Amino acid sequence: xxxxxxxxxxxxxxxxxxxxxxxxxxxxxxxxxxxxxxxxxxxxxxxxxxxxxxxxxxxxxxxxxxxxxxxxxxxxxxxxxxxxxxxxxxxxxxxxxxxxxxxxxxxxxxx
Amino acid sequence: xxxxxxxxxxxxxxxxxxxxxxxxxxxxxxxxxxxxxxxxxxxxxxxxxxxxxxxxxxxxxxxxxxxxxxxxxxxxxxxxxxxxxxxxxxxxxxxxxxxxxxxxxxxxxxxxxxxxxxxxxxxxxxxxxxxxxxxxxxxxxxxxxxxxxxxxxxxxxxxxxxxxxxxxxxxxxxxxxxxxxxxxxxxxxxxxxxxxxxxxxxxxxxxxxxxxxxxxxxxxxxxxxxxxxxxxxxxxxxxxxxxxxxxxxxxxxxxxxxxxxxxxxxxxxxxxxxxxxxxxxxxxxxxxxxxxxxxxxxxxxxxxxxxxxxxxxxxxxxxxxxxxxxxxxxxxxxxxxxxxxxxxxxxxxxxxxxxxxxxxxxxxxxxxxxxxxxxxxxxxxxxxxxxxxxxxxxxxxxxxxxxxxxxxxxxxxxxxxxxxxxxxxxxxxxxxxxxxxxxxxxxxxxxxxxxxxxxxxxxxxxxxxxxxxxxxxxxxxxxxxxxxxxxxxxxxxxxxxxxxxxxxxxxxxxxxxxxxxxxxxxxxxxxxxxxxxxxxxxxxxxxxxxxxxxxxxxxxxxxxxxxxxxxxxxxxxxxxxxxxxxxxxxxxxxxxxxxxxxxxxxxxxxxxxxxxxxxxx
Numbered sequence: 070x071x072x073x074x075x076x077x078x079x080x081x082x083x084x085x086x087x088x089x090x091x092x093x094x095x096x097x098x099x100x101x102x103x104x105x106x107x108x109x110x111x112x113x114x115x116x117x118x119x120x121x122x123x124x125x126x127x128x129x130x131x132x133x134x135x136x137x138x139x140x141x142x143x144x145x146x147x148x149x150x151x152x153x154x155x156x157x158x159x160x161x162x163x164x165x166x167x168x169x170x171x172x173x174x175x176x177x178x179x180x
Numbered sequence: 181x182x183x184x185x186x187x188x189x190x191x192x193x194x195x196x197x198x199x200x201x202x203x204x205x206x207x208x209x210x211x212x213x214x215x216x217x218x219x220x221x222x223x224x225x226x227x228x229x230x231x232x233x234x235x236x237x238x239x240x241x242x243x244x245x246x247x248x249x250x251x252x253x254x255x256x257x258x259x260x261x262x263x264x265x266x267x268x269x270x271x272x273x274x275x276x277x278x279x280x281x282x283x284x285x286x287x288x289x290x291x292x293x294x295x296x297x298x299x300x301x302x303x304x305x306x307x308x309x310x311x312x313x314x315x316x317x318x319x320x321x322x323x324x325x326x327x328x329x330x331x332x333x334x335x336x337x338x339x340x341x342x343x344x345x346x347x348x349x350x351x352x353x354x355x356x357x358x359x360x361x362x363x364x365x366x367x368x369x370x371x372x373x374x375x376x377x378x379x380x381x382x383x384x385x386x387x388x389x390x391x392x393x394x395x396x397x398x399x400x401x402x403x404x405x406x407x408x409x410x411x412x413x414x415x416x417x418x419x420x421x422x423x424x425x426x427x428x429x430x431x432x433x434x435x436x437x438x439x440x441x442x443x444x445x446x447x448x449x450x451x452x453x454x455x456x457x458x459x460x461x462x463x464x465x466x467x468x469x470x471x472x473x474x475x476x477x478x479x480x481x482x483x484x485x486x487x488x489x490x491x492x493x494x495x496x497x498x499x500x501x502x503x504x505x506x507x508x509x510x511x512x513x514x515x516x517x518x519x520x521x522x523x524x525x526x527x528x529x530x531x532x533x534x535x536x537x538x539x540x541x542x543x544x545x546x547x548x549x550x551x552x553x554x555x556x557x558x559x560x561x562x563x564x565x566x567x568x569x570x571x572x573x574x575x576x577x578x579x580x581x582x583x584x585x586x587x588x589x590x591x592x593x594x595x596x597x598x599x600x601x602x603x604x605x606x607x608x609x610x611x612x613x614x615x616x617x618x619x620x621x622x623x624x625x626x627x628x629x630x631x632x633x634x635x636x637x638x639x640x641x642x643x644x645x646x647x648x649x650x651x652x653x654x655x656x657x658x659x660x661x662x663x664x665x666x667x668x669x670x671x672x673x674x675x676x677x678x679x680x681x682x683x684x685x686x687x688x689x690x691x692x693x694x695x696x697x698x699x700x701x702x703x704x705x706x707x708x709x710x711x712x713x714x715x716x717x718x719x720x721x722x723x724x725x726x727x728x729x730x731x732x733x734x735x736x737x738x739x740x741x742x743x744x745x746x747x748x749x750x751x752x753x754x755x756x757x758x759x760x761x762x763x764x765x766x767x768x769x770x771x772x773x774x775x776x777x778x779x780x781x782x783x784x785x786x787x788x789x790x791x792x793x794x795x796x797x
Contacts, residue, residue: 117584118533120582121536121584146528147535149552150595151553153553153556156556163717
């Protein structure tokens with residue numbers, strides 16, 4: 070890497086090559102529709118829980134993709150499973166199933 | 181009477197099955213909760229016992245519930261159960277009337293013709309007994325014939341799919357099927373030798389098999405009959421035929437008011453053992469008819485739960501639409517059992533919604549609650565509010581700024597602890613509004629409010645409330661000739677039993693036609709059920725499209741429904757028939773009636789009520 074004399078803070082670097090993608094693989098193996106997400110944010114816009122707290126399914130998907138497993142597990146618990154996101158999703162991502170899969174992964178494997 | 185060792189297999193089998201049944205009945209009854217035992221004691225000497233006896237005869241012997249669904253299936257079960265029962269009763273009477281004595285060993289009446297070749301001591305009863313025994317034997321064998329035929333050609337009998345049985349069921353089934361052919365053989369051989377039968381066995385013995393060496397067949401045929409009986413009795417407690425002794429107990433417990441609770445109990449065990457795995461639930465399940473998923477239905481779920489634990493797939497692959505519940509001839513509370521099983525595998529913690537503090541609903545007299553799904557279909561909210569305005573109701577839209585989920589979706593997924601938080605929160609907020617009645621457009625919410633909130637105020641689904649207003653003359657609609665088919669939402673029709681109000685309401689404005697017999701309590705699910713998460717969007721719309729196909733025909737202008745989720749799911753699956761909520765249809769009819777009356781009277785459109793209408797346009 071060329072030394073410009075400055076660099077991003079280490080804390081801000083998220084190295085995807087070193088990310089723990091076990092949760093993502095586990096989920097994708099069980100629900101293919103996870104791949105379909107284009108991060109449009111319709112789910113978050115309509116979210117019942119998101120009306121009361123800082124909860125976003127779109128962000129949760131990002132966390133899973135980035136391997137931020139702990140954050141994903143922590144966030145997934147805020148969901149009320151009401152199912153509005155599934156209805157509005159333009160890509161037919163099975164959102165509720167993905168939430169449940171994150172919870173299951175947490176229980177079964179203590180990721 | 182000459183003793184003979186061939187009675188041993190039968191005697192062992194009978195003793196075993198009676199002992200097993202007595203022990204299991206005792207265990208189940210002893211393990212009931214104290215409250216349940218108390219109500220049983222209280223009601224033991226009331227008319228409920230008589231009703232229980234009547235239902236046992238009606239269902240156990242005549243299988244009325246199966247008759248109502250399918251006449252041939254009903255006849256098959258009736259001929260076997262009633263025919264066999266009569267054979268036992270008549271055999272016992274015959275043996276008691278015979279001048280031998282009133283106390284007989286259990287095998288004596290069963291193998292009566294073996295022990296007594298000369299029936300003349302029965303005098304005038306000889307003719308009638310031999311005739312009836314032959315008649316009921318013929319009835320039973322006709323049932324066995326149908327059952328055998330059904331195993332291979334179930335479609336002819338109106339069953340598209342039957343249960344795939346496990347080994348022990350096959351063993352028991354084979355023994356059961358062999359009992360009666362062997363009995364006919366044994367009795368025919370005896371009749372051929374000693375003329376002990378009547379029109380059926382005498383005919384077989386003396387006209388058909390008379391050429392065979394009957395005296396050599398005599399002992400083997402009675403041995404075969406006894407072994408078939410014995411092996412059936414030994415297999416019975418471990419197979420599906422345990423439903424025969426268990427269902428009697430189930431009928432009585434149910435009559436005394438014992439019901440499924442929030443978790444598995446002793447009563448659940450009784451229900452599990454009372455399942456005959458007849459497979460009627462398979463054909464009632466839309467996952468099977470529309471998606472070809474035919475291995476997760478209650479028959480399999482209950483079987484696995486009885487022997488061990490059902491797999492995750494079995495537990496979760498169910499829409500909880502309650503169609504099987506209505507179809508089940510035994511009346512097992514399948515949906516509740518599955519929900520309870522789900523709640524043993526909870527994924528959410530009981531503190532997951534601590535962020536909900538500091539939220540409040542405004543004060544209200546009539547509280548209108550739209551719910552999550554309502555907020556996704558603003559047109560339903562708008563229409564309902566318009567109708568409430570037009571009727572002059574002083575209501576408050578309590579969740580205008582967003583509602584907390586009612587908890588039903590979590591509840592259906594078995595997350596009872598997580599749902600509890602939402603229920604407590606919502607319950608307090610609704611209580612604090614001071615409302616004296618709650619109206620909601622969502623049957624899912626209405627169902628949860630009614631079943632788990634234990635609120636002191638009445639809860640109405642908007643179709644009920646609007647019908648009430650129409651009935652009082654506060655809403656007047658223009659009758660049009662729009663041809664409408666009504667789709668019953670599961671939670672409203674089977675869940676809350678509301679089927680008439682939406683129909684009456686619709687009839688006051690449009691022409692309502694019923695195109696299928698799958699309506700009211702037997703209505704089809706739209707496929708969008710919140711209780712299932714492992715079906716894909718494609719699978720959901722397949723179910724929805726097939727539902728629309730059955731609901732509407734080419735003269736249907738519109739499908740009406742009373743649930744925002746059903747509306748969304750049905751509308752998304754097809755483009756042929758528009759789908760509208762009942763409130764949207766009624767608003768249109770209301771506007772038409774206002775226009776008509778205004779133009780007739782030639783008055784300016786200045787009614788104060790219509791201003792409200794304008795506001796929402």
